[in-house]
Amino acid sequence: MSGPLEDIRVIDLSRIVAGPLATQVLGDYGAEIIKIEQPGVGDDSRGWVPPAAPDGSAAYFFAINRNKKSVTLNLKHPRGKEILKALVRHGDVVIENFKPGTMEDLGLGYDVLCRVNPRVIYCGISGFGASGPDRERAGYDSILQGVSGLMSITGERDGRPVKAGVAIIDEITALYAHGAILAALRHRDRTGRGQKIECSLLESGVATMMNAANAYLIAGMVQGRWGSAHETVVPYQAFRARDGYLIIGVGNERLWKTFCDAIGAPEWADDPRFDSNARRVERREELVRLIEARLAAKSRDEWIREFSAAGLPTGPINTVDQTFADPQVLHRGMVQEIEHPTAGRVRLVGIPVKFSDSPGAITEPPPLLGQHTAEVLGKLLGVSAAEIEDLKREGVV
Structure with missing residues (x-):
């Protein structure tokens, strides 16, 4: 059996957490994810060590980059831009999380790429949104946990504001982006047209406030911190x-x-x-x-x-080690093993959604930097091995 998105190809220009997690979910469901990375550098999270796998690879990178093919490509080089456009011509989805305006400055914004492929779904993820007075502000997850109000309601009642133990705003943004991409693909099925999607950590964070937000919007109540307790339910x-x-x-x-x-x-x-x-x-x-x-x-x-x-x-x-020893967690397949080309046998978190007819699967380990450049450019664009070597010498790949 194959995944429900097996005929979808995603050109993934994102890095760090929100974008890569969104594309990992799509990849888990069978989409082909072509991860575009800067030659010699790659995704920022490749350098987030410790903790590390036996080969020194960042465990953080492994968490959100399975089921992907890594292609190195210099988007500032004219030939790099042309290669990206060629990939988009063969793609269904483009996702990026640069600051708003960066892709336009590169000559690779939606207005350009939609002419290359009118059916393409373009998803841009940013910290504060693509418009407005804060559009150019940089924003990591922890910053938006603060700005959204989440930190103000997290922690002990008389204590300091506390950040969630994982990048929760990034993760929620990723899930909103993934859902929006699926909705846009369904719209394309009906109309034949692609479209642009805007997601931001700010808006996702504000939406995450949910009952705390409506306590204020409807009743004028500003929620405080309650530790592990619930403000309106006891015990x-x-x-x-x-x-x-x-x-x-x-x-x-x-x-x-x-x-x-x-x-x-x-x-x-x-x-x-x-x-x-x-x-x-x-x-x-x-x-x-x-x-x-x-x-x-x-x-x-x-x-x-x-x-x-x-x-x-x-x-x-539970502590994390206790979680991954829990019989129910193991029974539900939430620990999976896969062979990595340099780290050996590694364990990854399983896929949390189960399908009866078209199950997702972890088929590929997180890629080495540029591992699939020759494969993708050769098979998809017909670039020869000699041309690949020329592109390397020119600093394009």
């Missing part, structure tokens, strides 16, 4: 048992009664202090103290077993 947070932490979520009154029974305090269900979520929110600190006093009587795993048996949403606070 819904991490708690300490005798030997470690677990997370408990009681999202409705039925679960509240179940929780009271499971923790050995059935009287709490009808206690006027706690008999509605609104009252539990009002007396949050008192209730949390009572819960933690009872949880201290047993181990984390004992409580998880008992709560799970009762049908309560609960789980451990």
Whole structure:
């Protein structure tokens, strides 16, 4: 069986996280991803070590660049520009995450590439958007976690703003971009026309604020930091048992009664202090103290077993190594192995979406810099081995 995007070719000019993750998802679903990199330099994340694979390759690069072919190409060289246009002529999607205006300055903006291929889907990802007063500002994930408001609601109540432990704005932007590309491809199926897509970390970050955003927009409430707790649902947070932490979520009154029974305090269900979520929110600190006093009587795993048996949403606070030893994680195929040309056998995170008829697959390891230049230019554009050598001497590839 082949992936659902097996006939789609993506020309990927992006680097670092948001763009490469978007194209990795497309590649996991079967699209051919041709990753364009600067000769001798490559994607910035190739240099983000430690941690590293046995050959010194950056583990970060490995996280978001599987199922791709690496082609080195100097986009400032006239011949490099012509080669890119030739690739676009054979492509379905172009994705880039340069500062707005960079592709236009290179003579490779959408207005040019859509004349080369009117069916092409062009996706530009930027920090702050392609228009507006901040369009030229540089923006990494952590900057946009701050600007979007996410850091203001992350961390302990009386503590400093905290950045999420992964590049969450980059990741969410990647998923928005991937979804937009699929929607544009569907539109092309109906109309025969390509189009330009604009994605930004800022807009994705603001959209990520979701309920916190609407608390302000609808009710005028500015949410603060709540640690692991939920601002409007109690109990819904991490708690300490005798030997470690677990997370408990009681999202409705039925679960509240179940929780009271499971923790050995059935009287709490009808206690006027706690008999509605609104009252539990009002007396949050008192209730949390009572819960933690009872949880201290047993181990984390004992409580998880008992709560799970009762049908309560609960789980451990795993470390990363514990996550990848979890039987359910392993059963769902979220650890995959593949042979890398210089790092040997490496483990990668699996594909989180399962298809019944056209499953995704990890078929290619993250590429070496320029590993596929001769292959792609030869097979797709008919460039000979001798011409490739000439291009190397000229600094084009």
